[in-house]
Structures are given as structure tokens and as C-alpha cells.
Amino acid sequence: MSERISREQRLLCGLLGQALTGRRFRISRELSREADLGKVIDMAKQHKVIPLLYEELCEKWEGEPLRADRLELVESVSRVTVKQSYRLFFLTRYLVRTLEQAGIPVLVLKGCGVAELYPVPEARKSGDVDLLIQREKMETAVQVLEKNQFFVKKNQHANHHLACRSRDGIDVELHTMLAEPFQDERINEGMERLLSDCFERKEYRKCMGIDMPLLPEAYQALQLLLHMLQHFLRAGFGLKLLCDWVVFWNRETALKILPEFMRLAQDCHVWNFAEAVTVVCKDFLGLRSDLPFGNGYDKKFAADFLCDIFTAEEFGEADKDRMVIVKRNSLGAYLKEFHYQMKMNHPKTSPYVILWPALWVITLAVFLCNNRKLHRGKVKDILRNAGERSRLLRRMDLENEDG
Numbered sequence: 001m002s003e004r005i006s007r008e009q010r011l012l013c014g015l016l017g018q019a020l021t022g023r024r025f026r027i028s029r030e031l032s033r034e035a036d037l038g039k040v041i042d043m044a045k046q047h048k049v050i051p052l053l054y055e056e057l058c059e060k061w062e063g064e065p066l067r068a069d070r071l072e073l074v075e076s077v078s079r080v081t082v083k084q085s086y087r088l089f090f091l092t093r094y095l096v097r098t099l100e101q102a103g104i105p106v107l108v109l110k111g112c113g114v115a116e117l118y119p120v121p122e123a124r125k126s127g128d129v130d131l132l133i134q135r136e137k138m139e140t141a142v143q144v145l146e147k148n149q150f151f152v153k154k155n156q157h158a159n160h161h162l163a164c165r166s167r168d169g170i171d172v173e174l175h176t177m178l179a180e181p182f183q184d185e186r187i188n189e190g191m192e193r194l195l196s197d198c199f200e201r202k203e204y205r206k207c208m209g210i211d212m213p214l215l216p217e218a219y220q221a222l223q224l225l226l227h228m229l230q231h232f233l234r235a236g237f238g239l240k241l242l243c244d245w246v247v248f249w250n251r252e253t254a255l256k257i258l259p260e261f262m263r264l265a266q267d268c269h270v271w272n273f274a275e276a277v278t279v280v281c282k283d284f285l286g287l288r289s290d291l292p293f294g295n296g297y298d299k300k301f302a303a304d305f306l307c308d309i310f311t312a313e314e315f316g317e318a319d320k321d322r323m324v325i326v327k328r329n330s331l332g333a334y335l336k337e338f339h340y341q342m343k344m345n346h347p348k349t350s351p352y353v354i355l356w357p358a359l360w361v362i363t364l365a366v367f368l369c370n371n372r373k374l375h376r377g378k379v380k381d382i383l384r385n386a387g388e389r390s391r392l393l394r395r396m397d398l399e400n401e402d403g
Contacts, residue, residue, distance in 0.1 A: 029199070099131070
């Protein structure tokens with residue numbers, strides 16, 4: 001095991017593995033005794049997984065009893081998460097019914113559809129509602145939401161989803177793709193090919209006792225993977241998304257959809273990333289060992305990937321130097337990424353080549369302004385960090401999949 005993985009990180013992964021699987025998972029008495037439990041709880045808070053550990057820390061913990069302040073933190077965070085989970089669940093049900101009654105097909109992404117896979121669904125933290133709708137229905141869907149006292153947020157940060165907000169401050173994202181576009185056009189083309197199937201084959205499955213329209217299971221797995229990849233290629237993602245992967249594939253019925261998932265992942269050219277995520281989950285979080293993929297990387301790679309995930313925290317917001325990852329540490333790679341960001345930020349005007357110089361200037365000015373407002377790191381440090389993370393991306397070899 002890599003020496004870069006601290007005792008506290010190993011203990012946190014072990015506790016999560018136990019919580020997700022219901023069995024003892026690689027926690028020795030020595031580790032329980034020597035690891036700083038305060039640091040473990042702090043990391044769990046940063047990764048938004050404290051509620052998943054409630055039973056492990058408050059009911060099953062075999063080490064020294066938790067200090068009163070730490071016990072109160074675990075209990076209070078868990079209470080808030082459970083309340084928010086029910087709040088979002090009932091809002092999701094209301095939105096689905098409202099849109100379907102208006103003749104708008106809708107699918108629930110992530111949220112309660114993933115929470116249902118957990119031993120305690122209410123313990124999975126979520127902050128908004130994500131719905132997939134058909135592109136041609138977007139305008140009608142917005143009108144329906146506005147009639148029901150939602151409003152379109154002034155600042156939109158994506159091209160293929162629209163963010164709205166409820167009266168009481170909950171964000172609702174209307175998506176028209178499984179994920180935002182990638183720089184790799186093969187992934188985008190794969191996602192586009194799958195969209196019609198998503199709606200034609202949608203399944204109503206139980207979520208906390210209520211039928212919800214969800215993606216077919218193999219497509220749900222692909223969407224979880226694309227969501228992780230999207231965050232990884234930006235500032236990164238934390239342990240919570242790995243937990244989603246573990247509970248999805250640890251189900252007895254999951255192997256039935258494996259052939260279809262493999263076909264979808266290869267068609268979208270993300271199979272190597274599926275292998276990389278899976279080996280981390282197998283080595284550190286209790287993912288079933290008989291899953292017939294996730295064996296193409298060694299333990300050092302898994303430890304290095306896990307270190308990147310720990311550094312990112314929930315969505316890469318902790319490290320001020322983390323913003324993007326590039327495939328190669330070169331000037332050409334940075335310029336390619338900058339040009340891609342310009343195209344994403346100006347989808348209507350970027351097709352006109354004559355406007356590119358002006359759009360480059362605007363993109364750079366916005367980047368520098370936001371960098372200062374958000375107190376991000378220096379530009380040279382952001383570029384250095386992106387270059388360092390590029391080594392991890394190259395080891396995944398996402399560019400050279402056969403598919």
C-alpha cells in the first residue's frame with residue numbers, strides 16, 4: 001500500500017466499507033487505536049459522508065468513545081442530511097408528477113435513484129434535484145416550472161442543463177444530456193446516440209417506497225461513471241461518488257446488466273475510466289472482488305488515484321490550485337483546454353472563427369476575474385497542478401481505447 005495513504009484515510013475508507021457492505025472491512029485494532037479519530041471525522045465532513053458513518057461511529061465503534069463534541073457533530077450533520085433527503089425526495093416526486101401531467105417525459109438522475117441503493121437511503125447527502133428531459137421539451141418544461149413558482153437562475157454555468165430554483169432555495173437542474181460535453185468528441189457522440197434509448201426504455205423503480213422514472217440500470221451505471229469523469233477532468237471528485245459506485249455494483253442483480261454496461265462504456269470510450277474507478281473501490285471501499293473488471297491497474301495506481309480523490313474533497317473545492325486536468329503537460333495541451341473552455345462558455349458565437357480573438361480575450365478576462373473573486377491560487381500554481389494530475393490521466397489512457 002502506498003505510504004501516501006495516511007492512517008486516517010485508511011480508517012475512513014475502512015469505516016465506509018463497513019457501512020456500505022455491512023461486514024467487517026480491514027480495520028485492525030492497531031489502526032483504530034493509532035489513527036486520529038478527529039481527523040477522520042473532519043475528512044468525512046469534507047467529503048460529505050458523515051451520515052453514512054453514523055452507525056459505525058455512534059453504535060458500533062470499538063475504540064475510545066467519541067468525545068461529546070465529535071458525537072454532537074456526527075449526530076447533527078446526520079439529522080440535517082436526513083431532513084434534506086426527505087425534502088428533496090418529495091420535491092422530486094412533485095416535479096416528476098407535474099412535468100408528466102404536462103406531457104413532458106422526465107427521468108430522475110442521481111438523487112433518490114442512487115440513494116435507494118444504500119443501506120440507509122436517507123443518509124446519502126444530496127443538494128439539488130437533477131432531471132433529464134428531451135431537448136425539444138426544455139422551453140415547455142421551463143414554462144411549467146415558472147407557473148409553479150420556480151424561477152430560472154440568472155447565472156447559468158453549463159450548456160446542456162438549465163438551473164432553476166424553488167421559492168425556498170432548492171436548485172433544480174434540467175438536463176438534456178447524461179453529462180455536460182467533454183473535450184473528447186467520441187464521448188459526446190456516444191452520449192448523443194444513447195439519448196433516445198434512455199427515454200424509450202425508462203423504468204419506474206421504487207425509491208423510498210415511491211415509483212420514480214429512472215434510467216435503465218446499465219445506463220444508470222454509465223451516467224454515474226460519466227458524472228465522475230466530468231468532475232475528475234475539472235477539479236476532481238470525492239469519496240461520495242465512489243460510494244455510489246460501490247452500492248450500485250454490490251447488489252446481487254448487478255452482474256446481469258454487466259454485458260450491456262460494458263458495451264455502453266466502450267461505445268462512449270470511457271471503459272478505462274470504469275476500470276480505474278473500480279480498482280480503487282475494490283482495494284479500499286469494499287466493492288465485491290468477483291466483479292469481472294477493475295483488475296487492469298496495480299495497487300500503486302489505486303493508491304495514487306485515491307490520494308487525488310482525498311485531495312479533491314467533495315468536488316475539488318478544497319485545493320485552490322485545482323481547476324482542470326490536461327492530458328499532457330505541455331503548452332499545446334493548455335492552449336487546447338483554454339480554447340475548449342472558450343467554446344463551452346460561448347456556444348452561440350464560437351462557431352464564427354472571425355470572433356475567436358475577441359472570445360479568447362473575454363474568456364481570459366472572466367477567468368482572471370473569477371480567480372480573484374473566488375480566491376483561487378495563482379495561475380502558475382493552477383497550471384502546475386493540472387500538469388501534475390495529467391500523469392494520472394495518462395495512466396488511464398483514455399485517448400487510446402479500442403471501443
